[in-house]
Amino acid sequence: MVIRFMINEKEVEVDVNPSELLIEVIREKLGLTGVKESCSLGNCGACTVLLNGKPVNSCLILAAEVEGATILTVEGLAKNGLSSLQEAFHKEGAVQCGFCTPGTMMTLTALLETDKHPTEEQIRKALEGNLCRCTGYGRIVNAVKSVTKATNNQ
Amino acid sequence: MLRQRLYKADYIKAGTLEKAISILESRSDVYVLAGGTDLIPALKIGKIQQDSKVLLDVKYIPELRKMQFIEEKVHIGAAFTATEIALSTEKHPALRLLAEAANTLGTWQVRNRATIGGNICNASPAADLAGPLLCADAQVKVVKRGKEKLVKIKDFLRGPGQVELAKDALVTEFILPPLDNDYMCKFIKLTWRKGLDLAICGVSVLGKVLSPNRIKDVRIALTSVAPKPIRLFEVEKLLNDNSFEDLKIDQAITELVLKAISPIDDARASAWYRQRVCPQLTLRALNHLRGLVN
Numbered sequence: 001m002v003i004r005f006m007i008n009e010k011e012v013e014v015d016v017n018p019s020e021l022l023i024e025v026i027r028e029k030l031g032l033t034g035v036k037e038s039c040s041l042g043n044c045g046a047c048t049v050l051l052n053g054k055p056v057n058s059c060l061i062l063a064a065e066v067e068g069a070t071i072l073t074v075e076g077l078a079k080n081g082l083s084s085l086q087e088a089f090h091k092e093g094a095v096q097c098g099f100c101t102p103g104t105m106m107t108l109t110a111l112l113e114t115d116k117h118p119t120e121e122q123i124r125k126a127l128e129g130n131l132c133r134c135t136g137y138g139r140i141v142n143a144v145k146s147v148t149k150a151t152n153n154q
Numbered sequence: 155m156l157r158q159r160l161y162k163a164d165y166i167k168a169g170t171l172e173k174a175i176s177i178l179e180s181r182s183d184v185y186v187l188a189g190g191t192d193l194i195p196a197l198k199i200g201k202i203q204q205d206s207k208v209l210l211d212v213k214y215i216p217e218l219r220k221m222q223f224i225e226e227k228v229h230i231g232a233a234f235t236a237t238e239i240a241l242s243t244e245k246h247p248a249l250r251l252l253a254e255a256a257n258t259l260g261t262w263q264v265r266n267r268a269t270i271g272g273n274i275c276n277a278s279p280a281a282d283l284a285g286p287l288l289c290a291d292a293q294v295k296v297v298k299r300g301k302e303k304l305v306k307i308k309d310f311l312r313g314p315g316q317v318e319l320a321k322d323a324l325v326t327e328f329i330l331p332p333l334d335n336d337y338m339c340k341f342i343k344l345t346w347r348k349g350l351d352l353a354i355c356g357v358s359v360l361g362k363v364l365s366p367n368r369i370k371d372v373r374i375a376l377t378s379v380a381p382k383p384i385r386l387f388e389v390e391k392l393l394n395d396n397s398f399e400d401l402k403i404d405q406a407i408t409e410l411v412l413k414a415i416s417p418i419d420d421a422r423a424s425a426w427y428r429q430r431v432c433p434q435l436t437l438r439a440l441n442h443l444r445g446l447v448n
Contacts, residue, residue, distance in 0.1 A: 001165075018163060018164045018165035018209075019159075019160035019161060019162060019163040019164070019165070019209075020159075020160075021159065021160065021194075024159065037158065040156060040158045040195075040198060041156075041195040041198065041199070042191055042194070042195060042260075042261075042263070042264055043261075043350060045261065045263055048263055051266075054237070054266040055262055055263045055266060056263050056266050056267055057191075057263045057264065057267075059158075059194075060190050060191055060194045060195070060267065061190060061194075061267070062160075062165055062187075062190070062194075062209065064165045064167070064211075065165075065190075065211065065213075107262065107263070124348070125262075125348075125349065126262055128261040128262060128348065128349025128350050129260070129261025129262050129263040129264065129349070129350060130261075
């Protein structure tokens, strides 16, 4: 079946099997391998993408379900250079092995869209579904705080 | 065995209730697909057979997407997501309790897809949305060809993974009966980590707090401590008839809770631990309600 949807502001048309998952279409048919697969069961969040602006586990969604939808992956974050969140991650050292990072970034990008000044509690709550074994979340939270501080100063 | 992919499943999107019912009637190899957050993992780990099945997408059926307030009752379409419910600002006390619980379900990513219909029909004994629905004495609207019926939530939930639902029927909505706006509610979910985990024990309390020592028409529901989510009818009766100042009421409540629950050892906690923590969480929730009134 052919499905049409927007991904990273581009319209795409893909022929998929009914049982193909969104993550395999994004990675293998569209070549966007930024999204990672780890637990496959919707716990770890490494596969997080934004579907109509909302973070979702792409390992739990059939490609067929995204007909007409708008998807954003990590490859779509840098428009005129890196996004402010990407810059902050870099400056604050919030990336170690980097495997959780695409998923974490998508969740936090969505968070900052809905709330420009999240509290630390809200940031950590938003990250419930993004497991990071390396950083202990400290520098990730600092990165978000540095973005909100910069927003304050504007 | 974890298979990361689905291989031979077919997908059908039902645009209307009519079409969904007709497919459920005419085929025996159908799984209803709503949010997919329970179904897809179950197919991947082999909990249910994946080969040659049809996944029937019900998310777009209008009857499952209606949120209505009719004669002070709240009608929540079965395809509403946990996020949508968690963000509700409606004042109906049972909906506030439901929203509190919905906000703890899984993770943000899961909440954006998981539906109330799926959470209830999956019928985990730990189902987060079951406690508030039980406290509300909610009704489940079940639709078959040419007829619909309302089933009380406590009768709908039969056991672990079992609900009162025929193969050719579909849950379309949940109905919360009227409740005065001054009912108070509290939801407590004990988990190992701050998010993501299934409950060790979940407590939902709803009641009219007359004074710090009297609660009227209290409803208490527990999850994860019995084969299905349960109401504590005997504790409710005790509280309706007695004041919190009565001697040893904490002990009486504890004893009644222990009588009502039948926890098991599982990945999250032992039965031993649940027996110790469950009465304490129940008291904590009740005391929270008492503290809301001066």
